[in-house]
Amino acid sequence: MRLSRYFLPILRETPKEAEIVSHRLMLRAGMIRQEQAGIYAWLPIGLRVLNKIQAIIREEQNRAGAVELLMPTIQPAELWRESSRYDDYGKEMLRIKDRHEREMLFGPTNEEMITEIFRAYVRSYKDLPLNLYHIQWKFRDEVRPRFGVMRSREFLMKDAYSFDIDAESARHSYNKMFVAYLRTFARMGLTAIPMVADTGPIGGDLSHEFIILASTGESEVFCHKDYLSFVPPPADIDFDDKGGIQAVVDKWRSLYAATSEMHDAKAFDALPEAAKVSARGIEVGHIFYFGTKYSQPMRAVVNGPDGKEVAVHGGSYGIGPSRLAAAIIEASHDDAGMIWPDSVAPFHVGLANLKVGDKAVGAACADLYDRLTKAGVDTLYDDRDERPGAKFATFDLIGLPQQLIVGPKGLAEGKVEVKDRRSGARETLSPDEAFNKLTARFSA
Numbered sequence: 001m002r003l004s005r006y007f008l009p010i011l012r013e014t015p016k017e018a019e020i021v022s023h024r025l026m027l028r029a030g031m032i033r034q035e036q037a038g039i040y041a042w043l044p045i046g047l048r049v050l051n052k053i054q055a056i057i058r059e060e061q062n063r064a065g066a067v068e069l070l071m072p073t074i075q076p077a078e079l080w081r082e083s084s085r086y087d088d089y090g091k092e093m094l095r096i097k098d099r100h101e102r103e104m105l106f107g108p109t110n111e112e113m114i115t116e117i118f119r120a121y122v123r124s125y126k127d128l129p130l131n132l133y134h135i136q137w138k139f140r141d142e143v144r145p146r147f148g149v150m151r152s153r154e155f156l157m158k159d160a161y162s163f164d165i166d167a168e169s170a171r172h173s174y175n176k177m178f179v180a181y182l183r184t185f186a187r188m189g190l191t192a193i194p195m196v197a198d199t200g201p202i203g204g205d206l207s208h209e210f211i212i213l214a215s216t217g218e219s220e221v222f223c224h225k226d227y228l229s230f231v232p233p234p235a236d237i238d239f240d241d242k243g244g245i246q247a248v249v250d251k252w253r254s255l256y257a258a259t260s261e262m263h264d265a266k267a268f269d270a271l272p273e274a275a276k277v278s279a280r281g282i283e284v285g286h287i288f289y290f291g292t293k294y295s296q297p298m299r300a301v302v303n304g305p306d307g308k309e310v311a312v313h314g315g316s317y318g319i320g321p322s323r324l325a326a327a328i329i330e331a332s333h334d335d336a337g338m339i340w341p342d343s344v345a346p347f348h349v350g351l352a353n354l355k356v357g358d359k360a361v362g363a364a365c366a367d368l369y370d371r372l373t374k375a376g377v378d379t380l381y382d383d384r385d386e387r388p389g390a391k392f393a394t395f396d397l398i399g400l401p402q403q404l405i406v407g408p409k410g411l412a413e414g415k416v417e418v419k420d421r422r423s424g425a426r427e428t429l430s431p432d433e434a435f436n437k438l439t440a441r442f443s444a
Helices: 021-028 042-063 076-081 110-119 165-189 225-229 241-252 264-268 319-333 359-374 389-396 408-412 431-442
Strands: 032-036 039-044 074-076 096-097 104-105 130-139 154-166 194-198 207-213 219-224 257-259 276-291 301-303 309-311 313-319 349-353 379-382 402-406 418-422 426-429
Touching: 021 032, 021 319, 039 042, 042 130, 042 154, 042 165, 074 076, 074 165, 076 104, 076 110, 096 402, 110 313, 130 165, 154 165, 154 319, 165 207, 165 241, 165 276, 165 313, 194 219, 194 257, 194 276, 207 257, 207 319, 219 225, 225 276, 257 301, 257 418, 276 319, 349 359, 349 389, 359 379, 359 389, 359 402, 359 408, 359 431, 379 389, 402 408, 402 431, 418 431, 426 431
Parallel strands: 349 379, 349 402
Antiparallel strands: 032 039, 074 104, 096 104, 130 154, 154 313, 194 207, 207 276, 219 257, 219 276, 276 313, 301 309, 402 418, 418 426
């Protein structure tokens, strides 16, 4: 993409309403624009990041055996009355009526609707297990939306819902999502630590929040230091191997990890001092087993092996792609701007023409841009007639992993410069060497 033809509204000043790093940088870099309190438009560069995050989530959900569908944003109130949640949910639910005075709502979550879909079609235990997921915009009317897309009213969510014949089978479905989440976050450059969450009246231990450590995190978390060096499960893991999946889960649950709400000070104090990590954390995912909470009142039943009807056991598994974009920034930035992991960067390479109008520089840039693009390397070509410092500042702000710098002085010697955004390391190479280096790193 040529920057002269792109829509990238960079802000010179930091908006006063931005309270945390990700909010400031997303506004300054032209990723988002606030349309109303807690409601944002995703501008082109922000949408590119959001789409790449979604692509990783889809790949890992599909790999784990989940099946994608899409449910509507507007839901009938009757479904929520079946589950007894309509009146209990509170003011966070946006309740509306259509022209026929039918009560409806803007979906804050989808347990009721997915249960209704399931019960309409699935009749036998032979059709289980089943895991259905969708990625959809949700709305919760937060009393105080803040921190940009970290706590907004309208937000993008991936919700998966598993259905099983009994609690034992449901545990395996839960474990598969546990493993899929470890892989998902690792692919985004994040170390997400699973921490046991409150299961409420359901009880048991099948609820986990996946937390990344960040100095600007929402709450205090406590964990064993070894979690920071755990290796995520490989891409070829067999999700049908119950024992193998359980072993991965057991490993990631073997050490102390807790949010402030679940913190056991005595257990934490018993750890060796060098193993203790006390930090701020950001929740990036939540998985939850809810048994027959929805299936019983909504009559989501199947015929079991004995021919008798049995209410299915369910679980829900959430990831917020829009929230993740902000979380990645909180975990990876510096004073100059964002530092994107390769997997979700809006562009892989920022190509800077340091002297627009110079024929040799223009020809070299055009050649590199064409070759990189054809090789599948997402490249943003800054062909604007701007001073070099402004181009470098833009690339640093939007956090592109690599910068390819072409100027008349270096080119006269047959050289260009490649800068790594994360380390700041610079390398002088021939154009062909630079091309080979970048394609080796980024080509699909």
